[in-house]
């Protein structure tokens with residue numbers, strides 16, 4: 169991922185215990201970048217760090233990060249920026265409580281918004297000035313097709329991702345002026361802990377496939393990428409279903 173072969177690239181991977189994030193870290197390290205893994209589960213991050221550095225010979229660092237603890241984000245970003253070479257950012261964290269549980273427990277709605285929306289904005293807000301100063305680099309964010317339309321079975325999570333998508337459109341315009349690309353990734357279904365046990369999933373992507381698509385999207389400085397690509401067509405149809413029909417659908 170180097171536009172200048174002499175500079176030392178780093179990817180800061182936020183939410184690094186996600187299997188997509190792990191696969192992304194491995195792929196980015198194979199591509200020649202050093203990696204900073206950030207997340208809550210330090211044992212898991214430590215195992216990934218060992219695995220990635222043994223496989224690739226790249227430097228892999230680990231930093232504690234909690235998306236909900238926004239008061240800690242300024243110090244976290246300073247630490248990450250000091251450890252990084254040339255900084256690129258992969259944001260993978262997210263939380264998807266079940267909609268029927270949210271319907272009876274507002275705390276779960278708050279958590280979904282705190283992680284998927286406020287947490288993402290908080291850390292990106294603090295990273296943005298550093299990226300502007302660098303004058304180049306990539307930000308890749310795992311959003312979701314759920315943000316494209318509010319569905320009966322997932323509308324709180326979907327609304328948080330929709331807000332995130334709108335924020336990323338503005339951030340893309342801001343950072344583009346300084347040479348930094350911002351890519352919104354909209355996965356359909358991926359085979360990860362988040363979807364474990366969910367019935368009725370179809371066209372499921374593996375974490376490796378998704379990670380490779382994210383890295384390619386960064387290389388090409390893409391704006392919005394559906395993963396796998398055919399979700400663009402599916403969501404295009406879903407977005408155009410008239411509301412009077414859509415509200416009756418059990419999806």
Ligand SMILES: NC(=O)c1ccc[n+]([C@@H]2O[C@H](COP(=O)([O-])OP(=O)(O)OC[C@H]3O[C@@H](n4cnc5c(N)ncnc54)[C@H](OP(=O)(O)O)[C@@H]3O)[C@@H](O)[C@H]2O)c1
Nearest residue numbers: 183185186208234235236261262312355357358360361362
């Ligand atoms: N799986 C899918 O079908 C699918 C579809 C569309 C979009 N996505 C998005 O893809 C991304 C990756 O999810 P996944 O599928 O890999 O699920 P996952 O395995 O559940 O990963 C979610 C990640 O978010 C982290 N996280 C949750 N709350 C956090 C917090 N407060 N602070 C820091 N990290 C936190 C988790 O860390 P802990 O290990 O500490 O809990 C974990 O690393 C998410 O943004 C998700 O919304 C997934």
